[in-house]
Amino acid sequence: MFYDFSGEAAALGYGILANTVTPRPIAWITSCDETGRVNAAPYSFFNAMGGRPPTLAVGFLAGINGWKDTARNLRERGEFVVHLVSQDLAAVMNQSSAGYPPEVSEAEVLGIDLLPGQRIATPRIAAARVAFECRLLQFVETGAFQGTAVAEVLGAHIADFAISNPARGHVDREALELIARLDGRSRYACDFEVxxxxxxxxE
Structure with a gap:
């Protein structure tokens, strides 16, 4: 079966990508608006894109009224924090994906403890086992209120218990217990047959 996304199948594009490009890591992002209010929201169109400098990219889709809070915040302020999601944080991460209005801080209403950033003003989620402090390099608009943020990772916070060799930056992947998105609906996975x-x- 061939789906030509320039034709009638265009509306199927999201579902096909979300259900085939799996498993996908989850970028649980904190960002701040112009008043300093902290937004926390998850995105799974996300991955690492380079190592020198460390670079990642996050895809954003349209909200009901245009750009969602996270996309708007990072475009205006040029910084954000990407957290990877461990199994113990899955429920609160999922709750933060609800459609809270812009004037509501998910971190506040959900009781998410925050810590200050080291290189940026945006705070990070204290309980996250991995957090990347990011500076926006470019935001590429790919459609009507759809775009990709490309960012340089200025520094990484890794839980001490998951570091197996501090000098070489070796991380015990199993200790992180990270979850991944498996489709465009509600299925996640914590680990896989390795x-x-x-x-x-x-030769």
Whole structure:
């Protein structure tokens, strides 16, 4: 079956991507508006995009009235924090995805404890096992209130218990217990059957 997204299948694009490009890590983002109010919301069109400098990208889709709070905040302030989501934070992360109005801080109403950033003014979620302080490099609009934020990671907070070799930055992936998004609806996964397949050398 071929779906031509330039034709009648255009409306199926989100569902097909969300249900095939899996598992996807979750970017639980904190950002601030012009008053300093902290917004916290999850996005799963997200991944790492480079290492020198460390770079990641997050995709944003339209809200009911245009840009959602997170996209608007990071475009205006040029910074945000991306947290990866461990299994113990899954429920509160999911609750933060509800359609709270702009004047409501999800961090406040959900009782999410925050800590100050080291390189940026935006605070991070205290309980997150991984948090990336980010500076926006570019925001590419790809459609009507759809876009991708490309950001440089200025620094990473990693839970001490998950660091296996501090000098080399080695992280115990299993200790992080990160969850991933499996579709465009409500399915998530915490871990997978793991197999090892070393990269081959050319003889």
């Amino acid at each position: 197999f090892d397949m070393p990269r081959p050398d050319v």
